[in-house]
Amino acid sequence: MDLIKKLDECEARLKEVQELIMDPDLVKDQKKYKDTMRENGYLTEVCELYAEYKKILQGIKDSTEMITMEDDVEMKEMAREELKALEEKKPQMEEQIKLKLIPPDPLDEKNIILEIRSxxxxxxxxxxxxDVWEMYIHLAERKGWKTETMEAQETEVGGFNKIVTSISGKFVYGTLRWESGVHRVQRVPATESQGRLQTSTVTVAVLPEAEEADITINPGDVRVDVMRAGGPGGQCVNTTDSAVRLTHIPTGIVVIQQDQKSQIKNKEKAWQVLRARxxxxxxxELDKERSTARKLMVGNGDRSEKIRTYNYPQDRITDxxxxxxxxxxxxFMMGNMDDMLDALNVYAKEEQFNELDK
Incomplete structure (x- = not known):
């Protein structure tokens, strides 16, 4: 890719976008207004980096000319030092610009529904x-995100067969979007009396929360059943039909919500989960048509790929x-996982940038 050409195109597009913003009719279309303002913010950041990059390129040119033309020994030496510093800074700036040239995905700003299953x-x-659920809860606390447990199927040993949590805040999906998949643990279980190492797996699904405007669901495609809530050992059993089951007939997706005592609240949360799924x-389906980076990161879509191993004896987490x-x-289990999350996002952006070269 011709980096300068791409940046010149961004500068030209920024001028067009800024002219659009001046149009008083733009605010009448709220979606178009939001999209335009988002693009303006993104292009402004790109062009600010471009301005810095142009200063570096000009500085390299000026220093090179001074070394060639200047007779004064001290001035030549100063120019050589300046040139060395600028040439070291140039590739760093280019990498920063390459990552920035990948437009932000609007989904990154969305809240999520996090599903973890044994x-x-x-x-x-x-x-x-x-443990994995608590890891994400600790991360959310550090980030200032809000969490709400929507469903929890507890086991007799104190774990969960399944737990569903909504997480809302700034850039939640953008941070956690690559966490979906199989997480494997290798350790001596608390339930193991012989001290033998065991390998177990859990699945994580990170679903961007969908507004009604994001997806259209035909009410006629959804069968709604109400029933009495139930749980292990008779816990959480109601005497009223508060539990709600939604079945999306075309896809076969089933959502059961029974954590709330109110049927209305359970139905509301069930629809929230169904929209997200x-x-x-x-x-x-769109990912299948997108870049190899997305295909690699999300796998074949059924979340069957092992993406990460948590090895307790070796104190090691491997993605x-x-x-x-x-x-x-x-x-890491206390939510200090930023290095891993950042590396995943950088890798995905680098692969997306490589796709632009093709």
């Missing part, structure tokens, strides 16, 4: 569901997609 490993898997299904390991498992 897979292989029985009781130990259910305990790891709780259908929206995620729609996005997954298999980017071959990155971190040695601070206790800290």
């Amino acid at each position: 897979a292989a490993g029985g009781d130990e898997a259910s305990l790891f569901v709780r 259908l929206f995620d299904l729609k996005q997954g 298999h997609r980017i071959n990155m390991s971190v040695h601070n498992l206790p800290g």
Whole structure:
């Protein structure tokens, strides 16, 4: 890719966008207004970096000319030092610009519905569901995000077979979008009396929360059933039909919500989850048509790929997609996972940028 040409195109587009913003009719279309303002903000940041980059290029040119033309020894030496500093800064600035040239995905600003389920490993898997869930809760607390548990299927050993949580705040989906997949744990379970190492797995799904405007659901395609809530050991059993089950007939997606005592609230949350799952299904179909980076990161769409291993004996977390390991498992499980999350996002952006070259 011709970096200068691409940046010149961004400068030209910014002028067009700024003219659009001056049009008083723009605010009449709120969606178009929001999209235009988002594009203006993005292009402004790109062009600010371009201005810095042009200063570096001009500085390199000026220093090179001074070394060639200047007779004064001290001035030549100063120019050489300046040239060295600028040439070191140039590739760093280019990498920064390349990452910025990937337009932000509007989905990144969305809140999410986080679903974590036990897979292989029985009781130990259910305990790891709780550990992974608490890891994301700690991260949310650090980020100032709001969390609300929508469904929790507890087990007798203190874990969860399944837990569903909504997380809202700034840039939630953009931060956690690559967490979907199979998370594997290797450790000696608390339930293991012989001290033997066990491998268990849980699945994580990060669903961007969908507004009604994001996806259209035909009410005739959804069967609504109400029933009495139930739970292990007779817990959470109501004497009224407060639990709600939604079945989306075209896709076969089933959502059951029973955590609230109110049927109205359960129905509201069930529709919220159904919208998110259908929206995620729609996005997954789009992903198949998108870049190899997205295909690599999201896999085949059924969330069956092992994406990360948590090895307790070796105090190591390894993300298999980017071959990155971190040695601070206790800290990681307390939500100190920014390095891993940042590396995943940078990798995805770099691969997207490479796609622009083709």
